[in-house]
Amino acid sequence: MPAAVAGGLGRLPAPPGPFRAGFWRSPIRGPWLTSVFGLVLLVGIPVLFVTGALSYAAYNPDLGPLNDQTPDKGLLGFYLFDWPTRPYWLYRLTQGVHVTLGVVLVPVVLGKLWSVIPKLFEWPPVRSPAHALERLSLLMLVGGAVFEFVTGILNIQLYYVFPGSFYTLHFYGAWVFIAAFAVHVGLKFGRLVRALRSRPLWRELRTGVAGTKPEPPDADGLVATAPAAPTIARRGALALVGAGSLALLVVTAGQSIGGRLRRTALLAPHNRPPANGPNGFQVNKTAASVGVSPAMVGPDWRLELHGAGPVQVFTREQLLAMPQWPALLPIACVEGWSTEDQHWSGLRLADLAALAGVPDAADVLVDSVQPPGPYSSVVLRGNQVRDPLSLLALHVNGVDLALDHGYPARIIVPANPGVNNTKWVRRLTFRSR
Numbered sequence: 066m067p068a069a070v071a072g073g074l075g076r077l078p079a080p081p082g083p084f085r086a087g088f089w090r091s092p093i094r095g096p097w098l099t100s101v102f103g104l105v106l107l108v109g110i111p112v113l114f115v116t117g118a119l120s121y122a123a124y125n126p127d128l129g130p131l132n133d134q135t136p137d138k139g140l141l142g143f144y145l146f147d148w149p150t151r152p153y154w155l156y157r158l159t160q161g162v163h164v165t166l167g168v169v170l171v172p173v174v175l176g177k178l179w180s181v182i183p184k185l186f187e188w189p190p191v192r193s194p195a196h197a198l199e200r201l202s203l204l205m206l207v208g209g210a211v212f213e214f215v216t217g218i219l220n221i222q223l224y225y226v227f228p229g230s231f232y233t234l235h236f237y238g239a240w241v242f243i244a245a246f247a248v249h250v251g252l253k254f255g256r257l258v259r260a261l262r263s264r265p266l267w268r269e270l271r272t273g274v275a276g277t278k279p280e281p282p283d284a285d286g287l288v289a290t291a292p293a294a295p296t297i298a299r300r301g302a303l304a305l306v307g308a309g310s311l312a313l314l315v316v317t318a319g320q321s322i323g324g325r326l327r328r329t330a331l332l333a334p335h336n337r338p339p340a341n342g343p344n345g346f347q348v349n350k351t352a353a354s355v356g357v358s359p360a361m362v363g364p365d366w367r368l369e370l371h372g373a374g375p376v377q378v379f380t381r382e383q384l385l386a387m388p389q390w391p392a393l394l395p396i397a398c399v400e401g402w403s404t405e406d407q408h409w410s411g412l413r414l415a416d417l418a419a420l421a422g423v424p425d426a427a428d429v430l431v432d433s434v435q436p437p438g439p440y441s442s443v444v445l446r447g448n449q450v451r452d453p454l455s456l457l458a459l460h461v462n463g464v465d466l467a468l469d470h471g472y473p474a475r476i477i478v479p480a481n482p483g484v485n486n487t488k489w490v491r492r493l494t495f496r497s498r
């Protein structure tokens with residue numbers, strides 16, 4: 066019985082419906098349209114992958130489980146490097162591109178999937194071991210794409226339904242997807258070039274519905290065997306997808322670009338300032354939402370400084386009596402939104418490292434008053450400690466930090482992902498190598 070499965074299925078007639086060749090009748094489906102969408106993704110997907118990989122590096126995951134608990138990133142973490150602190154807007158740019166481009170490519174991915182959907186219903190499902198391998202790689206490709214787009218979009222919509230950490234899933238998913246993507250490009254690149262050459266774009270853009278003819282039959286079986294009369298031209302399909310992408314760009318990009326465009330970011334959860342005034346910029350997690358009460362940061366609050374010598378303890382007044390330094394920096398969240406540059410001021414981390422007796426600190430462990438959990442502690446790198454713009458901020462825009470922005474003291478480091486700018490700090494531990 067098992068031996069007969071592959072060959073046997075092939076001899077059975079295809080089941081009715083989408084498995085029959087005559088079912089798919091769009092006259093514009095074919096290698097050319099698939100290749101136009103494919104070309105856009107050929108450029109876009111690598112940009113998504115690189116900016117995503119950079120975002121992962123920016124978390125400093127190699128500094129320990131406080132920053133990242135992705136198990137066995139070992140081999141896949143081969144490229145991790147010392148994330149720089151300059152230009153100070155670097156993470157705002159890379160993550161803004163990652164999230165905005167991801168959203169904008171959704172209609173293109175849908176168009177591409179529509180254009181190849183007959184292949185999902187190929188009959189017989191498996192013809193040979195090689196064919197089985199090819200179909201498996203397509204499952205990884207389509208499954209990986211759907212998984213990455215869906216998890217990414219849920220995350221930027223603050224819909225945390227993931228079992229475990231979002232970025233563990235998104236990170237592994239990205240590697241599966243990009244491996245399948247590379248195989249797919251390797252197999253199809255020649256066909257893509259030939260298909261694009263077969264119909265000059267300018268001519269296609271001048272062809273209306275009346276002049277729209279199916280492409281000649283192709284080996285992949287994308288072209289309909291019994292095409293219906295056209296109801297839309299190829300240029301119409303491209304315009305539909307392009308308009309969808311453009312609309313998504315308009316309602317998304319403002320959350321990263323900021324300024325007056327922020328109000329156009331209708332799809333973005335952080336599309337408008339929560340309040341007016343110096344503290345009136347976006348808040349990700351409020352104090353109340355993570356279990357930080359006003360009493361925990363009241364008059365009894367102290368900063369503990371650990372390093373080479375005995376532990377030192379400071380009140381907020383004592384910290385305010387030390388030299389204060391300014392830094393004009395944004396908050397740039399992994400979820401793609403960012404604030405405009407804010408005027409922070411406070412103590413340089415480099416000065417605090419020296420005060421702790423570890424002027425050349427290899428890293429610093431930052432603990433907050435928040436009950437232990439995600440984001441309650443983080444480790445920052447030596448290069449981040451040394452940057453003169455890296456602060457333990459006490460003020461923002463000329464006033465005390467609001468409770469939701471991390472009063473009495475928070476970390477702000479140039480080019481640091483928002484999540485590593487810990488709020489409500491209670492202890493700094495500077496460590497040498």
Ligand SMILES: Nc1nc2c(c(=O)[nH]1)N[C@H]1C(S)=C(S)[C@@H](COP(=O)(O)O)O[C@H]1N2
Nearest residue numbers: 347348349350398433440483484486487488
């Ligand atoms: N202690 C603590 N610090 C934290 C967080 C948190 O949940 N707890 N959230 C982080 C995240 S994800 C971001 S994007 C920034 C947001 O800073 P803001 O609320 O001042 O804009 O704070 C970071 N610092």
Ligand SMILES: [Mo]
Nearest residue numbers: 398399483484
């Ligand atoms: Mo964040």
